[in-house]
Amino acid sequence: xxxxxxxxxxxxxxxxxxxxxxxxxxxxxxxxxxxxxxxxxxxxxxxxxxxxxxxxxxxxxxxxxxxxxxxxxxxxxxxxxxxxxxxxxxxxxxxxxxxxxxxxxxxxxxxxxxxxxxxxxxxxxxxxxxxxxxxxxxxxxxxxxxx
Amino acid sequence: xxxxxxxxxxxxxxxxxxxxxxxxxxxxxxxxxxxxxxxxxxxxxxxxxxxxxxxxxxxxxxxxxxxxxxxxxxxxxxxxxxxxxxxxxxxxxxxxxxxxxxxxxxxxxxxxxxxxxxxxxxxxxxxxxxxxxxxxxxxxxxxxxxxxxxxxxxxxxxxxxxxxxxxxxxxxxxxxxxxxxxxxxxxxxxxxxxxxxxxxxxxxxxxxxxxxxxxxxxxxxxxxxxxxxxxxxxxxxxxxxxxxxxxxxxxxxxxxxxxxxxxxxxxxxxxxxxxxxxxxxxxxxxxxxxxxxxxxxxxxxxxxxxxxxxxxxxxxxxxxxxxxxxxxxxxxxxxxxxxxxxxxxxxxxxxxxxxxxxxxxxxxxxxxxxxxxxxxxxxxxxxxxxxxxxxxxxxxxxxxxxxxxxxxxxxxxxxxxxxxxxxxxxxxxxxxxxxxxxxxxxxxxxxxxxxxxxxxxxxxxxxxxxxxxxxxxxxxxxxxxxxxxxxx
Numbered sequence: 001x002x003x004x005x006x007x008x009x010x011x012x013x014x015x016x017x018x019x020x021x022x023x024x025x026x027x028x029x030x031x032x033x034x035x036x037x038x039x040x041x042x043x044x045x046x047x048x049x050x051x052x053x054x055x056x057x058x059x060x061x062x063x064x065x066x067x068x069x070x071x072x073x074x075x076x077x078x079x080x081x082x083x084x085x086x087x088x089x090x091x092x093x094x095x096x097x098x099x100x101x102x103x104x105x106x107x108x109x110x111x112x113x114x115x116x117x118x119x120x121x122x123x124x125x126x127x128x129x130x131x132x133x134x135x136x137x138x139x140x141x142x143x144x145x146x147x
Numbered sequence: 148x149x150x151x152x153x154x155x156x157x158x159x160x161x162x163x164x165x166x167x168x169x170x171x172x173x174x175x176x177x178x179x180x181x182x183x184x185x186x187x188x189x190x191x192x193x194x195x196x197x198x199x200x201x202x203x204x205x206x207x208x209x210x211x212x213x214x215x216x217x218x219x220x221x222x223x224x225x226x227x228x229x230x231x232x233x234x235x236x237x238x239x240x241x242x243x244x245x246x247x248x249x250x251x252x253x254x255x256x257x258x259x260x261x262x263x264x265x266x267x268x269x270x271x272x273x274x275x276x277x278x279x280x281x282x283x284x285x286x287x288x289x290x291x292x293x294x295x296x297x298x299x300x301x302x303x304x305x306x307x308x309x310x311x312x313x314x315x316x317x318x319x320x321x322x323x324x325x326x327x328x329x330x331x332x333x334x335x336x337x338x339x340x341x342x343x344x345x346x347x348x349x350x351x352x353x354x355x356x357x358x359x360x361x362x363x364x365x366x367x368x369x370x371x372x373x374x375x376x377x378x379x380x381x382x383x384x385x386x387x388x389x390x391x392x393x394x395x396x397x398x399x400x401x402x403x404x405x406x407x408x409x410x411x412x413x414x415x416x417x418x419x420x421x422x423x424x425x426x427x428x429x430x431x432x433x434x435x436x437x438x439x440x441x442x443x444x445x446x447x448x449x450x451x452x453x454x455x456x457x458x459x460x461x462x463x464x465x466x467x468x469x470x471x472x473x474x475x476x477x478x479x480x481x482x483x484x485x486x487x488x489x490x491x492x493x494x495x496x497x498x499x500x501x502x503x504x505x506x507x508x509x510x511x512x513x514x515x516x517x518x519x520x521x522x523x524x525x526x527x528x529x530x531x532x533x534x535x536x537x538x539x540x541x542x543x544x545x546x547x548x549x550x551x552x553x554x555x556x557x558x559x560x561x562x563x564x565x566x567x568x569x570x571x572x573x574x575x576x577x578x579x580x581x582x583x584x585x586x587x588x589x590x591x592x593x594x595x596x597x598x599x600x601x602x603x604x605x606x607x608x609x610x611x612x613x614x615x616x617x618x619x620x621x622x623x624x625x626x627x628x629x630x631x632x633x634x635x
Contacts, residue, residue, distance in 0.1 A: 030460075031470055051203060058213030060502040079222070107563065111223070118463045123203050125473075128457030134455055135430055 013061055014054075016068035021075060022056075023049035024087045026120040028095045030115075033126050034133040044127050051123040052116065074101065153376040155369065157347070159185035161635075162365055164352045164397070165218035167234020167605035168616050169623040170388030171335035176340035176627035177386075182635055185380065186336075186344055186368065189351040189389070190231035190564035196326040196333075201238075201452050209238050209599050216392075219568065220490065220508040222562035224415060228390055232348050235390065236616060239570065240434055240452065241328045242313040243281045244613035245272050246621060247444065257467055258506040258579030258608040263625075271621040278338075279620075280329045282612075283315045283436070291479035292320055292450055293540040295423065297437045299531025305441035307315055310449075312436070313616070326514035350378055353501065355385070355401040355599075363598050384634070387589075388623070391572040395494040395605060397489045398501035398576070398586075403593065407576050407585040411492030412610040413507055414571040417487045417517050417540075418451060419524055420461045421533040422475055429453035429480045439527060444487055444612035448527065451481040464546030468557055469537055474543075482528065484520030485571075486613040494575050507568075514559040517567075521560070525552030530535040538568040577606040578622075591626040592634075602626060 026048050036044060056064060078086035078097050086097055102113045124130060161172045178184040192270040193208050195383040207215045211230035229235035248265040255263050292311075300307035313329045330626040340346060352367035365380040387394050395408035435450020442448075451457070455476050472479070492507030509517075525536045529549045536546040541564045546552055575584035578601070582594060591601040591606055602623045604615055611618050 029466075031473065033474065038448045054207060055215055056212050058207070059215045060212060060497070060501045060504075062502055062504070067187070114463075117466060118460055121459035121463050121466070122456040124456075125459040126203055126454050130426065 009040040013065070013096050015057060016065065017053070020050045021071065021087055022116070022145060024094065025071070025098070026052055029100055029117045029120050030124050031121075034130060036133070038044060040129040044124060044129050047127060048123045050121050052119050055119050067112070067115075070108070074112060083095040089133050118130065151371070151376040154220050155376060155378045156381070157185055157343070158381045159183045160189065160382065161185070161255050161384045161386060162380050163386045163388060164365075165189070165234060165344065165390065165391060165393070165601070166228065166232050166336060167307065167331060167388060167603065168236050168619040169233070169606075170386070171331035171339060172620050172623045173386050173388060173602040173627045174344050175335045175339035175342060177626060177631065177635070178339045178344040180631040181357045182341065182631075184342075185381065185382065186339065186346045187350045187352055187378075188232050188346065188348045188378055189393075190229070190348065192232040192332075192346075193237070195233070195237050195328075195330065199324050201454065201457075207237075218413065218572075219286065220492070220506055222509050222565055222567055222568055224413070224508055224567040225298075225504070226509060226572065226597065228415075228570075229573075231347065233330045233336065235570075236328070236330040237314075237332060239328075239499055239616065240614070241311045241314055241330075241616075242438075242616050243313050244315075244611075244615075244617040245269065246611055247613060249444065250609075250611040250618075252393035253609045254579065257581075258577060259581045259589070260579045260584060260608065263589070267625070267631045268621055271304050271624050272617060275617070279313055279334050280315065281311045282314055283311045284433055285317060287435060287463035287501075290429065290435055290450075291425070291427045292371070292429050292432065292453070293435035293437045295480075295533070296435060296439075296450055296482070296527065296530035299440070299529070300437070300439050302530045305439055305527065306440070307437050309436050310438050310614075311349075311588065316626040319371040334527075341517070347378075350494045352397065353400065353519065355397070355403070357401060357403065357596075361597050363520060384630075385597045386542075386600045386602045390603050391575045391605040392503050392505055394601055395575045396496050396501075398593075399494070399497045402502050403496045403599075405594065406582075406584055408493070408494035409506065409519060410574050410584060410609075411507060411572060412574040412607075413488045413569045414484050414490065414610065414612075415488050415509065415513055415517060416568050416570070417520065417521055417538065417565055418456055418461045418483045418527075418568070418584075419470070420479050420481055420537040421528045421539075421541060422472065422535040423478050423480070423532055424534060425501055425532075425542075427480050427509065430455065435480065435560045437481070441525070442520065442523060446487075446525060447485045448520060448524050449483055449485070451483050452535055453479075453481050456480060460633060461539050462542050464539050465537075468544040471500075472537060474536075480520040482524055484524050486513055486516035486520055489516075494576075508534055509562045511559070512536055514562055514565075517565065518555040518559045521551045522555035525549065525555075535628075541566075547575050553597045573604040573607040573610050573611075573615055576601050577608040578606040579608055590629040591622075600626070600630065
């Protein structure tokens, strides 16, 4: 088996996105309810970004690489309408730009955001801090798993 | 992850690759027959007795690729399978079905599977069930989400039944709670180990050296902390039980391609959330256990695992319109339509990475069945008292009456609007004597090989139309017994 194949199996292929970009991508997509303290909200947003980073990293390499390239393109193409990459836009413009891609007539554009949104919502709603507000009995179970 | 120069050598009479439903029962049967059995499992050994297996963190530990396995096609389909000791039996809903008679007869007639009759298959189930433990929920703990489903079906005069599960008797909790399933890691794997089998986890077999119709050598990569090293396995016989995707991927990556990975069948699934007047607290109650069989074999309707996260996932297709529905999450439950896919998918191997590429294009019949199924699902939920139904579609986002569901009977939903998933895949290496389509013979021996066998869902010639765990185990037991009698 060629050495590059072994390298890919051993996860030497570098990541093309940073959790910080994923935090900017997921934050506008997260619900405002239940209301969380600023500290809890910050922690949840960080954990959502970390979860996204791990999940995207878990994808088969032949899907992950093009997906991460597409995320970077998404980031950079925001400069066309707004003059800045997505990561540097204010919250309102980030939301508008995300909505533009979410409702794109192109399936690839919609699917790019769809994956982020679905993983972010799953992790957010099942996060122990959120569950503690929604369902304390489930929060204990999930916290034990995370431990 | 660094590659160490260390090389490990292992030896056994029989190598079993994979520790799921097929691999575990195969290993136990062969070990109890006195053979020296080595089970090699790609995934980790995780103590699921302490773990709720439906949480995001458990997904990262137990699911292949963290659950990020798409089946590519005209509509991409999310697929999850286990990658851990015990395989998908550690993460599934644990529903238990016996193989339908029509499936057995079809396999015999259409695919030429010899010596397979409904009576023989029933005998196999009679043997497996007392050991593995198949039970119904205690009636006192029947979840409200299941009760409304059953009531709705009965009001409509539809055939509905409670499905037993592979679970401890007297279970009063969700099938995804810690220790709530009699999975392979609790049943046939300990049995195999008691009979002398060895289990090596965190080891992915990737090379089968083949010459003159025999597998001469097997090797793989074994994780050992932050490093990996190669493992060479010497075995007289090799059983591959990696599942309907990994088994054909391994075979094809090693040049074994005839009828391998060409006949993939799946059960595409469409989910829906339903809102009721009363509080269900579905997150704490057991999984809904009723399935509607009125539209068998092509359409099954049932209930799904529930957490606020899974609810949000189902609503996310129309999140802008649906997010306020989350406020009523305690009055909601999740359900699904599952159809017996009519199309044929493929499993191939990506040339640069060796990773499986799975493709399946929904047929017009698949879309029709899913559309009709969604109409029927809406109908039964409203009959059971639902106020709103939120299908996992891009449009429409919500159904507010039985009449709104009727539109799906008149016109199939375009595949591009559906958010699809599946947890049932099979038939990628069908067994049978019809060499035009079958990869293995009537007992799982790969055609034109002397010592290579398959023992998982890939062997089922086509879709059985039901949760396949029991069928996989029954066929694996049958084939392992045949091996012991004729080839060991």
